[in-house]
Amino acid sequence: MLVREISCKTALSPSHLPGYDYALNPYRGCAHACVYCYAPAVLRERREWGSFVDVKINMPLVLANELRKKKRGVVGISTVTDAYQPIERKHEITRRCLEQLLKHDFPICIQTKSSLVLRDLDLIERFSQKEVGFTITTATDEDRRKYEPYSSPTEERLAALAELAARGIKTWAFIGPIMPFITEKNLEDLIEELSKARVGYVLVDKLRMKLGLWEKMKNFYSAHYPELQQSINEGYFQEIKNKIIALCEKHGLRCESLF
Numbered sequence: 001m002l003v004r005e006i007s008c009k010t011a012l013s014p015s016h017l018p019g020y021d022y023a024l025n026p027y028r029g030c031a032h033a034c035v036y037c038y039a040p041a042v043l044r045e046r047r048e049w050g051s052f053v054d055v056k057i058n059m060p061l062v063l064a065n066e067l068r069k070k071k072r073g074v075v076g077i078s079t080v081t082d083a084y085q086p087i088e089r090k091h092e093i094t095r096r097c098l099e100q101l102l103k104h105d106f107p108i109c110i111q112t113k114s115s116l117v118l119r120d121l122d123l124i125e126r127f128s129q130k131e132v133g134f135t136i137t138t139a140t141d142e143d144r145r146k147y148e149p150y151s152s153p154t155e156e157r158l159a160a161l162a163e164l165a166a167r168g169i170k171t172w173a174f175i176g177p178i179m180p181f182i183t184e185k186n187l188e189d190l191i192e193e194l195s196k197a198r199v200g201y202v203l204v205d206k207l208r209m210k211l212g213l214w215e216k217m218k219n220f221y222s223a224h225y226p227e228l229q230q231s232i233n234e235g236y237f238q239e240i241k242n243k244i245i246a247l248c249e250k251h252g253l254r255c256e257s258l259f
């Protein structure tokens, strides 16, 4: 893993994602190395995703200056990185950014795949408006290890969601992207576990074939699931989405879809 310390010019960038006014990404690159990651396409990053992390070392300071002038709005944390990837344990850039955001009580929405977020519960619970979401696309950790190799195990994510909910923090689970022929295995177990973890709601999205991803996914499926080489189309994702919606209803969970 190539780690560099870099300086950033801005901390909060305008966000067009639903529900967010700003995006905050304390790192460029992500050691979680999920096979389906869209971030390199969004950032037009040519370096191999998962092989480097740029640490935006001055971000807390830049953020402190921006917060004096910016209009209050919802800050989406981790839109093109994971703010709680392993290097955060040492550098604490996300934690120091949270300290700044808390001074101005900006609403925050954190999305992660790491239980390290629990370290910052002392700060998170002091915000007036806060949400934490975990991506969980399979109940089977053996599958998860193949396509999100360096993130927290499924069980840890579920335990973290349960702890956040127990501390009164609004939570959500992102079943996205639906991993063709993988997410559908043990789907009811997954929804049942999310219900037990008392997630506030479930968000679902299909796999979107952004620039360069098609080739990567094809290679991934032939290396790990050669038996699953079938064609997928829009109808497939609709069918899985409908199953997720029905299971959420059965287990008393609200479900929203991004497609």
Ligand code: SF4
Pocket (backbone or CB within 6 Å): 030, 031, 032, 033, 034, 036, 037, 038, 039, 080, 081, 082, 113, 151
């Ligand atoms: S955790 Fe998010 S940003 Fe990091 S590799 Fe996975 S999908 Fe990409």
